[in-house]
Amino acid sequence: MHAEVEGKCKLAKKAAPLLAALTAAAKNEVLEAIAGALENSVQPIIEANRIDLENLQKKDPYTTAFHDRLLLNRERIEAMAAGLREIALLDDPVGVVAGMWKRPNGLQIGLVSVPIGVVGIIYEARPNVTVDAAGLALKAGNAVVLRGSSEAINSNRELVRLINEAVSTTNLPAGTVSLITDTSREAAADLMKADRYLDLLIPRGGPGLIRSVLDNSTVPVIQTGAGNCHIFVDREADLEMAKGIAVNAKVQRPGVCNAMETLLVHEGIADRFLPVTLEALKEQGVQVRGCEKTARYSPDVLPAEESDWETEYLDLILAVKVVVSIDEAIDHINRYNTGHSEAIITNDYFNSRLFLERVDAAAVYVNASTRFTDGSEFGLGAEMGISTQKLHARGPMGLEALTSKKYIIYGSGQIRN
Amino acid sequence: MHAEVEGKCKLAKKAAPLLAALTAAAKNEVLEAIAGALENSVQPIIEANRIDLENLQKKDPYTTAFHDRLLLNRERIEAMAAGLREIALLDDPVGVVAGMWKRPNGLQIGLVSVPIGVVGIIYEARPNVTVDAAGLALKAGNAVVLRGSSEAINSNRELVRLINEAVSTTNLPAGTVSLITDTSREAAADLMKADRYLDLLIPRGGPGLIRSVLDNSTVPVIQTGAGNCHIFVDREADLEMAKGIAVNAKVQRPGVCNAMETLLVHEGIADRFLPVTLEALKEQGVQVRGCEKTARYSPDVLPAEESDWETEYLDLILAVKVVVSIDEAIDHINRYNTGHSEAIITNDYFNSRLFLERVDAAAVYVNASTRFTDGSEFGLGAEMGISTQKLHARGPMGLEALTSKKYIIYGSGQIRN
Numbered sequence: 001m002h003a004e005v006e007g008k009c010k011l012a013k014k015a016a017p018l019l020a021a022l023t024a025a026a027k028n029e030v031l032e033a034i035a036g037a038l039e040n041s042v043q044p045i046i047e048a049n050r051i052d053l054e055n056l057q058k059k060d061p062y063t064t065a066f067h068d069r070l071l072l073n074r075e076r077i078e079a080m081a082a083g084l085r086e087i088a089l090l091d092d093p094v095g096v097v098a099g100m101w102k103r104p105n106g107l108q109i110g111l112v113s114v115p116i117g118v119v120g121i122i123y124e125a126r127p128n129v130t131v132d133a134a135g136l137a138l139k140a141g142n143a144v145v146l147r148g149s150s151e152a153i154n155s156n157r158e159l160v161r162l163i164n165e166a167v168s169t170t171n172l173p174a175g176t177v178s179l180i181t182d183t184s185r186e187a188a189a190d191l192m193k194a195d196r197y198l199d200l201l202i203p204r205g206g207p208g209l210i211r212s213v214l215d216n217s218t219v220p221v222i223q224t225g226a227g228n229c230h231i232f233v234d235r236e237a238d239l240e241m242a243k244g245i246a247v248n249a250k251v252q253r254p255g256v257c258n259a260m261e262t263l264l265v266h267e268g269i270a271d272r273f274l275p276v277t278l279e280a281l282k283e284q285g286v287q288v289r290g291c292e293k294t295a296r297y298s299p300d301v302l303p304a305e306e307s308d309w310e311t312e313y314l315d316l317i318l319a320v321k322v323v324v325s326i327d328e329a330i331d332h333i334n335r336y337n338t339g340h341s342e343a344i345i346t347n348d349y350f351n352s353r354l355f356l357e358r359v360d361a362a363a364v365y366v367n368a369s370t371r372f373t374d375g376s377e378f379g380l381g382a383e384m385g386i387s388t389q390k391l392h393a394r395g396p397m398g399l400e401a402l403t404s405k406k407y408i409i410y411g412s413g414q415i416r417n
Numbered sequence: 418m419h420a421e422v423e424g425k426c427k428l429a430k431k432a433a434p435l436l437a438a439l440t441a442a443a444k445n446e447v448l449e450a451i452a453g454a455l456e457n458s459v460q461p462i463i464e465a466n467r468i469d470l471e472n473l474q475k476k477d478p479y480t481t482a483f484h485d486r487l488l489l490n491r492e493r494i495e496a497m498a499a500g501l502r503e504i505a506l507l508d509d510p511v512g513v514v515a516g517m518w519k520r521p522n523g524l525q526i527g528l529v530s531v532p533i534g535v536v537g538i539i540y541e542a543r544p545n546v547t548v549d550a551a552g553l554a555l556k557a558g559n560a561v562v563l564r565g566s567s568e569a570i571n572s573n574r575e576l577v578r579l580i581n582e583a584v585s586t587t588n589l590p591a592g593t594v595s596l597i598t599d600t601s602r603e604a605a606a607d608l609m610k611a612d613r614y615l616d617l618l619i620p621r622g623g624p625g626l627i628r629s630v631l632d633n634s635t636v637p638v639i640q641t642g643a644g645n646c647h648i649f650v651d652r653e654a655d656l657e658m659a660k661g662i663a664v665n666a667k668v669q670r671p672g673v674c675n676a677m678e679t680l681l682v683h684e685g686i687a688d689r690f691l692p693v694t695l696e697a698l699k700e701q702g703v704q705v706r707g708c709e710k711t712a713r714y715s716p717d718v719l720p721a722e723e724s725d726w727e728t729e730y731l732d733l734i735l736a737v738k739v740v741v742s743i744d745e746a747i748d749h750i751n752r753y754n755t756g757h758s759e760a761i762i763t764n765d766y767f768n769s770r771l772f773l774e775r776v777d778a779a780a781v782y783v784n785a786s787t788r789f790t791d792g793s794e795f796g797l798g799a800e801m802g803i804s805t806q807k808l809h810a811r812g813p814m815g816l817e818a819l820t821s822k823k824y825i826i827y828g829s830g831q832i833r834n
Contacts, residue, residue, distance in 0.1 A: 017775045109795055116807050199807045218631050220808040241830040248832035356825050358434045368828025378526055390533050390616045390821035391637040392809035404807035408773050411785025413658040415665035
């Protein structure tokens with residue numbers, strides 16, 4: 001194994017039991033210390049970030065979207081500090097007793113929340129992830145091994161240097177937060193195989209990154225972020241509401257994972273619903289790719305291909321399909337969705353229940369926009385991402401998702417017969 | 418992908434949403450139907466099993482332990498049926514609402530337990546796993562894809578044939594329970610890559626099988642079973658109790674995962690504790706491999722090597738080490754353990770807390786034998802195995818470990834601003 005990866009993972013594993021024993025006060029103190037260090041070092045951070053931005057300009061292709069993702073300025077640095085203070089305000093997720101009971105032989109058995117241990121995070125350009133992810137993982141009592149992208153390496157080095165100053169000022173162990181500075185693919189691959197040291201690996205980035213981590217990691221992974229979300233407008237539905245929700249879910253912020261990508265329409269209301277809705281979408285600049293039936297309602301509809309049902313556009317593009325029944329809608333969703341957010345617009349009581357029960361996704365809505373799937377919109381506080389898998393965490397991942405459980409057993413000499 | 422694997426996985430994925438909607442009564446009905454089918458088919462099962470046993474005799478090496486694991490007789494078949502009826506008596510783990518709350522915008526958000534979906538199980542010889550695992554997964558509303566070993570193929574075919582008769586009698590969908598009949602490595606490898614269809618893969622068997630699944634699976638995995646368990650006898654301890662627990666944890670059933678494999682002894686009480694305990698272990702036929710200090714207390718102690726600290730003997734062999742402090746004991750455990758069960762024998766209040774807090778394992782005991790880590794001993798009912806990882810499930814995995822969560826959101830036209 002790569003020496004830097006192994007060295008830092010080992011140190012993290014050594015730090016983990018010490019972090020597990022920290023009080024909430026001690027964890028909040030380090031979060032405050034990091035927040036203060038960021039605020040006191042706006043200039044050095046901006047200077048490190050400038051090097052990354054200059055290197056980015058030499059890249060091909062260079063886009064302003066990349067530039068925007070990488071950019072750190074005073075406002076963004078202050079937002080990172082504010083985010084850490086918000087995390088400090090959250091309840092400590094560690095040490096929560098889910099239950100305690102006594103067995104006939106007198107053993108007292110308790111189930112208590114504990115940190116996951118060592119959490120690895122592999123992420124793409126945004127350097128704010130360095131601070132947000134480290135802050136959340138720390139609050140849950142975990143050691144963190146970060147591996148950002150090469151584009152942000154100077155920004156990340158500076159941020160982690162400041163984090164580690166705060167870590168050492170507050171007497172937390174070395175290894176609490178580490179950055180893998182080797183941004184080669186080999187170093188990332190080694191991190192994915194470091195199951196001896198890491199308890200969890202979270203990829204945060206595009207589908208390519210997530211697929212690569214899933215394919216190569218022997219460390220348990222939580223998949224986040226992919227959102228091929230659908231809205232189904234049922235035969236009996238408030239069509240004005242349906243139009244409002246469909247337009248909102250597509251255009252309010254098309255580049256995010258909870259935006260709608262496919263609209264399914266019951267054929268019984270297509271005549272009344274589609275002409276006005278396609279017109280409203282067109283006014284918002286949405287390009288529609290539809291099935292044959294959809295095309296009847298507007299000359300602007302491009303023919304949808306099989307790949308359109310699978311695509312998360314993250315753009316002002318929408319796939320539209322007319323279906324003959326709610327069953328066809330549910331089957332379509334369960335076949336093509338990514339397990340993120342799905343909605344039905346209906347006035348029918350039984351169909352609302354059927355949809356909630358049969359659709360397989362982290363969040364299933366009746367009569368609301370899919371755009372609400374988000375830690376703060378759900379009232380859960382800061383989140384590490386939206387889990388689209390079914391193991392361990394599903395939907396917005398808050399602090400609890402960064403903890404595990406432990407059985408603690410108090411005995412008085414019991415042996416097994 | 419292998420045609421049989423893909424075909425059966427597809428059918429399972431299609432069955433999953435239908436199974437998710439089943440009532441507890443419907444699930445219990447199929448469990449009862451399977452139990453009845455087993456009881457009515459003792460002879461055909463024994464005949465199928467006889468072919469497996471005959472084939473086993475041609476194998477090299479042939480051991481009676483293998484034979485015993487593979488053997489099905491009337492008693493064992495009736496025990497499988499009884500196990501299914503016990504599962505039927507457990508509460509339905511699906512549809513449990515963990516919480517429901519209202520947001521300021523009027524959205525009502527609930528978090529409800531749902532089946533995992535499609536559960537794959539790769540296991541070794543014991544054919545009773547076919548029935549136990551299918552029963553548990555079914556009760557939690559999952560579709561199941563089983564892949565047993567070649568040694569048990571005829572027994573497994575017959576058991577799954579009977580299961581499927583019961584499935585079809587009770588009008589459950591095809592694909593509810595499938596057996597991959599191709600027992601080649603290639604078919605197993607394809608199952609490990611079937612993340613498009615499978616939501617969870619559980620390996621049940623030896624360390625080789627588990628390592629292979631961890632290394633190759635792109636489906637989320639829950640590790641079970643490896644138990645390199647320690648007992649630490651502290652400086653202040655009831656030495657008679659400590660001896661009783663140490664002997665129990667080693668000899669009561671040495672071949673199971675919660676048996677003790679290493680005994681750690683504080684040097685402050687080694688003089689008083691080790692001579693009598695080594696003698697008691699010797700009387701029970703235990704071979705001891707110890708550190709240099711341990712060797713001073715008995716001429717029968719063989720020198721321990723580094724590999725002894727890592728080994729799960731599953732036999733009447735014990736590694737023993739004298740340590741200078743509780744810190745050294747905790748460090749040793751956190752370095753070598755497999756995250757299963759660990760115990761301290763102590764009279765010291767602060768040391769009991771330190772051990773419970775710092776030791777990283779699914780079950781941490783004070784003054785009791787590690788042998789209690791077990792679903793029924795913990796009062797949790799039937800179990801799918803003991804999880805030794807930190808994600809999703811830890812320790813004895815009951816029905817809840819075979820479920821996921823889903824957010825259900827009731828709206829009245831809400832859109833995001």
